[in-house]
Amino acid sequence: MTTESSQPDHDQPRHARPGANGADSPSGPHWPSGWPAGPLAAGQPDGHASSGGAGTGTATVAGPETSMIDYVGASSPHLGSGPLLGLEARNVSAWFGSNKVLDRVSLDMQPGRVTALIGPSGCGKSTFLRILNRMHEMVRGAALAGEVLLADEDIYHPSQRPADVRRRIGMVFQKPNPFPAMSIYDNVASGLKLAGIKVSNKDHVVETSLRRAGLWGEVQRRLRTPGGALSGGQQQRLCIARSLAISPSVLLMDEPCSALDPTSTRRIEETITELQNQVTIVIVTHNMQQAQRVSKYCAFFLAAEGTPGHIVESGPTEKVFDDPVDPRTADYVHGRFG
Ligand SMILES: Nc1ncnc2c1ncn2[C@@H]1O[C@H](COP(=O)(O)OP(=O)(O)O)[C@@H](O)[C@H]1O
Numbered sequence: 001m002t003t004e005s006s007q008p009d010h011d012q013p014r015h016a017r018p019g020a021n022g023a024d025s026p027s028g029p030h031w032p033s034g035w036p037a038g039p040l041a042a043g044q045p046d047g048h049a050s051s052g053g054a055g056t057g058t059a060t061v062a063g064p065e066t067s068m069i070d071y072v073g074a075s076s077p078h079l080g081s082g083p084l085l086g087l088e089a090r091n092v093s094a095w096f097g098s099n100k101v102l103d104r105v106s107l108d109m110q111p112g113r114v115t116a117l118i119g120p121s122g123c124g125k126s127t128f129l130r131i132l133n134r135m136h137e138m139v140r141g142a143a144l145a146g147e148v149l150l151a152d153e154d155i156y157h158p159s160q161r162p163a164d165v166r167r168r169i170g171m172v173f174q175k176p177n178p179f180p181a182m183s184i185y186d187n188v189a190s191g192l193k194l195a196g197i198k199v200s201n202k203d204h205v206v207e208t209s210l211r212r213a214g215l216w217g218e219v220q221r222r223l224r225t226p227g228g229a230l231s232g233g234q235q236q237r238l239c240i241a242r243s244l245a246i247s248p249s250v251l252l253m254d255e256p257c258s259a260l261d262p263t264s265t266r267r268i269e270e271t272i273t274e275l276q277n278q279v280t281i282v283i284v285t286h287n288m289q290q291a292q293r294v295s296k297y298c299a300f301f302l303a304a305e306g307t308p309g310h311i312v313e314s315g316p317t318e319k320v321f322d323d324p325v326d327p328r329t330a331d332y333v334h335g336r337f338g
């Protein structure tokens with residue numbers, strides 16, 4: 001169990017990246033409409049659906065990379081799970097303009113252990129998640145400080161290209177966002193295309209990804225029908241499959257079930273449980289039962305009025321729920337506020 005208390009405010013935005021940089025140059029070719037945020041994580045087309053925050057998704061539209069990486073061959077790292085890697089945030093702070101919204105958040109997100117982020121709306125959970133795969137910097141005027149390590153490599157090191165980081169750290173959003181008119185098959189394959197990855201055995205990658213997302217049995221006989229014809233829960237698993245197609249090491253999920261009915265929610269939770277040993281999962285949820293069902297580790301975020309969000313406490317999920325250190329955690333997990 002770790003706790004964080006407010007400390008003197010001496011961190012400064014180290015990575016001020018209004019708009020985008022490098023491979024995300026705003027002068028690059030534009031995405032089709034509905035693809036607002038450039039070469040996103042794991043082939044995700046949508047960077048805007050995750051946050052209730054004002055103006056999210058105002059990022060400069062950025063272009064895809066033009067070079068194709070050829071991962072042909074049976075030994076391709078893109079034909080199954082990527083390496084299982086942990087993610088660690090160290091003293092991460094965030095700003096939108098002069099508004100500081102996160103204050104020195106440190107969290108160890110270990111592989112093979114689902115980490116849940118809980119807390120009331122507006123306390124910075126989505127912002128934190130977007131910092132974890134370099135999407136935050138796509139918002140004009142956004143800045144951050146601190147470090148994010150993927151298996152000990154700083155994803156903000158100047159040598160790291162944002163598009164590469166987003167390939168390794170995928171994102172699934174609140175609202176399922178498949179291409180509605182595109183076939184189920186092409187939706188999954190679009191993950192590869194957007195990441196600029198060529199594979200010789202696309203059928204195999206599509207099938208494997210759909211299997212891992214727990215959707216294969218339901219769609220194998222209608223792969224050529226539109227993704228938009230699936231139910232909401234199936235669409236969300238299709239989006240998970242699209243993310244998995246490029247074998248990310250980490251999958252970030254921002255309230256992935258909040259638009260779904262209870263049955264679909266349970267199905268996604270089963271999928272998360274099946275995936276937890278293949279990919280490191282960090283999930284934001286407002287559903288306390290869900291946090292307890294799917295996660296082994298949990299961080300409680302809070303932003304007192306007019307102050308930036310921070311982690312009140314984090315620890316094994318059981319401990320955070322049954323025997324929290326901070327009375328505010330107890331109040332929140334027992335539904336007394338938020
Ligand atoms: N694009 C943005 N521009 C300006 N402020 C934002 C933007 N996105 C979020 N915020 C603000 O940052 C704070 C944290 O928001 P967010 O990360 O969405 O919280 P949560 O996901 O916990 O609800 C809120 O005060 C929100 O209004």
Ligand SMILES: [Mg+2]
Binds near residue numbers: 050051125126254
């Ligand atoms: Mg949010």
